[in-house]
Amino acid sequence: QVQLQESGPGLVKPSQTLSLTCAVSGASIAMNYYYWSWIRQPPGKGLEWIGYIAYSGSTYYSPSLERRTSISRDTSKNQFTLQLSSVTPEDTAVYYCARVYGGEFAYWGQGTQVTVSS
Secondary structure, three states: OEEEEEEEEEEEEOOEEEEEEEEEEEOOOOOOOEEEEEEEEEOOOOOOOEEEEEEOOOEEEEEOOOHHHHEEEEOOOOOOEEOOOOHHHHHOEEEEEEEEOOOOOEEEEEOOEEEOOO
């Protein structure tokens, strides 16, 4: 069974870099045709897709966040990481990682709350 678990600081100061890790079990992040994605949900708003890292290691980001976003991976630990720079209070959200296959977001982590505040 595929499981994803987000981890990282729950509080980040404005202008700093938010860094979250998603640990994956039950599937290799290098397995063909799987995409590993980050999504967030600000309070009172809908889900917002942030970006993904593919099985090949290539990345693709939401155009609205691309300038501040970096997703990387550590295949030896079977985990992938989100970095979002220059955060503001508008980046406060529940952050999720998910596995995508055939366009379907089939497996999700439980989510982690990140608050941007001084």
